[in-house]
Amino acid sequence: MGCASCSSGKDGLPKGCKNNGTCGTDSCNKLSVFDWLSNMELPNGEEQFNVVEIRFKNSRKEFFRNTESLTLQMGDVVATEASPGHDIGIVTLTGELVKVQMKKKNEDPYSDDLPKIYRKATQKDIDVWQEAKDREEAVKKRSREIAIRLKLKMKISDVEFQGDASKAIFYYTAESRVDFRQLIKEFAYEFKTRIEMKQIGFRQEAARLGGIGSCGRELCCSTWLTDFRTVKTSAARYQQLSLNPLKLAGQCGKLKCCLNYELDTYLDAIKDFPKYDDKLITKKGKAVCQKIDIFNKKFWYAYEGDYGNWIEIDLEQVLEIVEAAKQKNPVQSLEDFKAEEPEIEIEANYENVVGQDSLTRFDRPKNKRRKKKKPSNQSHKAKPGPTKSPNTKSNKPNKRTSKKKPSSNSQKNNTNNAK
Structure with a gap:
């Protein structure tokens, strides 16, 4: 962090400035520099470098000479020379590391033209x-x-x-x-x-406005990146990225600066590779490169007219085919150099991920019970037909009220009692 109030307390826990996410001095995580020489003492007779790096609003940083020999620390608010009047800034770096920052920005550490620091800011200035x-x-x-x-x-x-x-x-x-x-x-x-x-x-x-990039982190230009190098479309081609301007453009509308971060690694890896546009000449025909795996050194080629059939070849084999074509002794075909993939036997080990439920439990529809119509209260004429005596009972049991039939002995006892 950039201010001294964010240092550790007595218990080793960070104190913080108690501003609920916003730094009280407006210097946290904004092009901050970690002073790894802060706990080291200078040799005997060596005076401390009297130039201080001060940050103003957003990412504007300038160097000022401490002519009054003020005791300054990171996070101090100071009044500096300006034209006209004076300006208020926050100290972001002191000591020997300021020389490194000035050389990085092509400024002379011992120049007499540097503006000076007037004083530490008073409450009225703030x-x-x-x-x-x-x-x-x-x-x-x-x-x-x-x-x-x-x-x-x-x-x-x-x-x-x-x-x-x-x-x-x-x-x-x-x-x-x-x-x-x-x-x-x-x-x-x-x-x-x-x-x-x-x-x-x-x-x-x-860089001045800040924001969140597509990677989910704060913009590099607003947190630590100080110089803006040119980014070309070739950087995306070397890394085999899709040339989609919506994905390659940053918040500024230009190509993302992070395209240059790994570019040197890719350039070192492909320095021995043949050109992507070069065709492999064989007796069977010419083959065109379809895909390259840079770090595994794999190539996929397809014959002209048969672009759906890709043939995988290693880098050494590609160089061998190219050298044979230069000596006017082309190889027979690319199939002779095709990499054989090892057969991997996969044991079928299926598990019932549904549990004990059957997968066909919803296939058969359930039988819908028909509701019986209730007899109407209106009087109706009896239809002529065979009449049954009231003592006769149907032998068909009711499905809803079906019970177990009583035993034969119990039936006899019931008839005797009735008589």
């Missing part, structure tokens, strides 16, 4: 700085409305007020040159402050 920061969102919204009204082909992506609120920097992106002379006049009249316009690229805009 209050003025905080009020200026609170105005930035409303000013950005109003500035965009003015730019749209003037029909300027530009996009104002961010606004940054100086620490003493004497100047406002407007960052914008545009595809071509923009005449914003009238725009500056209206900005100065509207916001009553000094105006400075800075054009940035689309990658710098994404």
Whole structure:
């Protein structure tokens, strides 16, 4: 983390700044640098390097000379030299590692032209700085409305007020040159402050605004990436990625910077490979490359006119076929070099994943019971026909009220009692 308040407490647990996810000094996880020399003492007679790296809003970092020999630590808020007035920033790096950062950005560590640090920020400085920061969102919204009204082909992506609120920097992106002379006049009249316009690229805009990439992590350009190298479409071709602009483009609309991360590994792996467009010449015909597995060194070729039949060949065999074609002694066919796949016997071991239930339990429909119609209360005439005596009983038992038949002895006893 970037501020000293995030250090460990007495029990070894991180203290944190208690801001519920937002850093109180606005420096956590924003191009932060881990000072691995912070616990090491300098040799006797060696003075500490008096240049300090200070970060302002978002990813803007500059170097300032500590001429007053102030005791500064990472996370301290300081007042620095600006033109005009002074600016408020946060210390992100001190000590010998600042030399490494300056050399990385092609700056002279011992230059006399570096601006200086005035003092540690007082409470009044911090209050003025905080009020200026609170105005930035409303000013950005109003500035965009003015730019749209003037029909300027530009996009104002961010606004940054100086620490003493004497100047406002407007960052914008545009595809071509923009005449914003009238725009500056209206900005100065509207916001009553000094105006400075800075054009940035689309990658710098994404770095300032931040966001979440398709990988699920924060953007590299807004967390640790400091230089923007050109990314070409060939980087995706070497890594055999689909040339889909929706998948290869980042938040900035340009090709993702991460396409360059593993490019050197792929280039080292394919330096001995034949070109993808080269055809293998055999007596049976010419074969075209369909697919390459770079790290397993496998090739898949298909004859012209029979593109559905792929033949797998190793790298050594491909080089042998190419060398034979150069000596005008082509091989018979690619089938002679086809890699034989080992047969793997798979034992059938099936388990009843459904449990004890049958898979055909829903095949037979259930018999639907017909409901008997209840007799109507209206009087009806009896139909002529054979009449049954009231003592006669049907031999058919009722399905719903069927019970076990009594034994023969019990039947006799019941008839005797009835008599």
